[in-house]
Amino acid sequence: MLDPSLVSLTYLDEGAANIVYRISASPSASPTRSSHHESYSRTTPPPSEIDTPPIRPSSSNPFPGQLLRLRKDNATAAVLDSHHHFNNRIAPLLPTANLIQQTLVRASSHLIQKCNAGLRSMEKRGARSPQRAGVYLAEGEAFAVLVTDMSSSNSSSDRDAPVEAETESLSVEFKPKWLAQSPNAPSNGTSRRCRTCALRALRESRGPMPGDEKLLSSSSGFCPLKLMEQDRGIVREVGNRIVELNRIRKEDRGWMEETLFAWLYGNALLARLRTLQVVMDPEGVLMGNLESPDFLTAMTMRDCTLFLRIPRDGGPIEARLGDLDLKAASPKKADYWRRVERQLIDDGWYTAIGRGAAVESEERCQLSQ
Template sequence: MTKPNLFELPSGVQLVYLAEGGANVIYRFVRKPILAKKDPKRPLPPPTHDTDHYNLPTQLKGKLLRLRKETPADISYTEIVRNFDTIIRPLFNPEELVDQTLVRLPEGLVASCNEQLRTAELNGARPEKRHGGYLCLHEPFGLLITDMTTAGDPGATLAELKPKWLNQSPSAPATAHRCRTCALRDMKNRESQLLGRKEQRSFCPLDLVSGQYDNVLRATGLIKGCKDRSRLAHILYRNPTLQRLQSLQKTERDVGLHGPAAQSREMSLAMTLRDCTMFIKIPHDERSSVEIRLGDLDLKTGAGGKADYWRDLETRLIEQGWYRGSNISQNSGECALHSPRRPSQSYLA
C-alpha cells in the first residue's frame, strides 16, 4: 500500500541516462539543464561528474533513479520494495545494501524517457541488444537507489563483481572437480566454441571466500574496475559482507535439483542470493574508508519457465560431466576445486 507521505519526484529535475539492463534503466539526477552544445547523434548524454548536488532536493542527493521496463514478469515496484523491505533488508546491515525506496513519478516522465530511448536507437546511441525494450507506462513509481558510481569522487575507482555461488551446489556429485559456477562457465564456453564465439573467463567464487590470501589475489585478476589487484585483494580477504553472503547461501539451499519444481511461480531467495552484484567503491586515499554494497537483490521468481530452466541446467551439469571436469574442452586451472589448490571444507554445502 502506498504511504501517504511518499516522496514525489520534482517535475523540474532533469534526468541523464546512465545505464540499462534487461529489466530497468538507470538515470542520474541533474537539477538544471546541461548547457553544453547538443549533439543530435547522442540523445542519451554520457554520465557527467557535475551533478549539481547542491541544488538537488535532500532526498535525491547520493541517489540514482531506477525505472522499470515492460517485461513478461510485470512485477510492480511496490511489490519489489515490499519484498526487499521484508525479506532482503533484515538479512544485512544497512551499509551493506544498495538501498531502494519508492518515489512517485511526475506525469509524462516515463513517456518522455521512452521517446529518448527510441531516438537513441535511431542514432545508434543505444546498445543494439536493448533495442525494442521500453519503460513501463503503467508503473507510477520509480526507485531511488544508492549511487555507487564515482561521479562525486573522480579519484575513486569502482570494482564490480558477481560473487555467484560461494558454496558448492548441494546436488553436485561428491567427486566434483568443479564448483557450480565454474562448471556452468565451462559448459557455456563449450557452446561458444561450437558457435565460433569468444569464450569467457571468470574467477572461481570459492577463491573469493578462501582463507588463503593468494587465492583471493588470484580472483582479483578477473574482476573489472580496479587495476590495483593487491589492494582489492586485501579489501576482499575475509570480508564480512562476503562471509555473510556465503553463510546465507549455506542456509538457503533450495537450489540445484532441490530448487523450485518445474513450472513453479514461487519466489526464490536462494537464487537471488546467488545472482546479486557487489559494488566496491575504493577511494584514492588509502586512509579513507571503502564502501561495499550488494545490489541486484530483487527476488527472483520461478515463473515464466525459470524454475524449469534452473533445474534443467543442474541436470545437464551433472549428467554431461561438467561438474566432474571430464569434458576435454574444460580448462583445468580456473576452479578452486581442481588441484593444485586445495579448498577449505567451508566451500562444501
C-alpha cells in the first residue's frame, strides 16, 4: 500500500477527473522496509498481491517510468471500475504499445489526505487553476493507478531527471477529439463545422466557462478532421499547430515540425481511433442507446489524449493514448450530451448560420474549406 511513510508525491497536472503526481521515495523510508504494495496488472486482477522490491531512500523514483494518478471526488467512476473497463473494453481494441499502461495499486487514506492538504495550500498561494479549485481527491477511494510517464526525458531510463535545454526526447500531447463528423449533424453538404469545431465556436461565442476543456478555444485549437486529410499541406499545418500549442522552444520547432508531420501523415493509429469512433456510435447521441457499452466506448475514444515522445536522434516516436477513463452511463450525462447536440443543430453551429454564424478569429473547419 502506498503511504506517505514510503513515498512522496509532487503535483504534476490535473484534468476534470484525475490528478497526476510524480512519485519518489519518502526521505523517511527505511532502506530495509519493504513496500509490499498491492499491485494489480492486466494479467493478475485483484486481490492477488504482488511483492515488489523495497523502496529505498536512494531511489529517486521507486517506480521508474511511471506516474501516480489519483481520482477526484466527483461523479467519475471508481478507480476499480475504470481499471476493469480499460482492461476489458479499451485494451483489446488498440495495440498495447500505443496505450498508456496502467497498474492498479492501493493508496492509503493518509496519502490522499496529505495530497488534499497540498491542493488547498496550492489554492491559497494561487498555484492551482481557479477552474480546478474546490474539487479534491476522493478520500474514500482505496485504489490509485500507476501510469506510463510520457514526459520529456534525458534518457529513457531516467524520466525524473530535470528537463534541461538538451534532452534526448521531447514530448507533445493533444486531444484528437471527434475524427469524424457527428452522425446527427445536418447532412446534404450543409454542415460547415465538424462536431469539435461547432462546439468550440459555441463556447467561443459565450466566452470561457468553468469546466470547458483546455485546448478547446478557437485561439488554441485545430480542426481534428484535418488530421485525416490526404493533403500534405493541411496535415503539416496541423502538426505545426500542435508544436505551437505545446510551447516547444523556437530552436526545436524546425526538426519537431518535420518529424511530427512525417508521423501524422496517413497515421494508422489515428485511423484506427477514427474507425472505433464511427463503428461504435453509428447513430449518434440523439438516436443511439446512450447506456450501451459501445456508445460509451466511442465517447471515451472521442475524449482521449495522444501523448508523443519524439527522440532528437531521429529514432521512432513513442505514441500512447491516455485519458481513456470510463464514461459513466448516468441520466444526467446522457441529458447533457443530448442538450449539447440539439443546441449545435438548432442554433446553427454546424451550419454556421443564425446564432452559429462565424465567430471572430475562428479557426476554419475543414468542412468549410
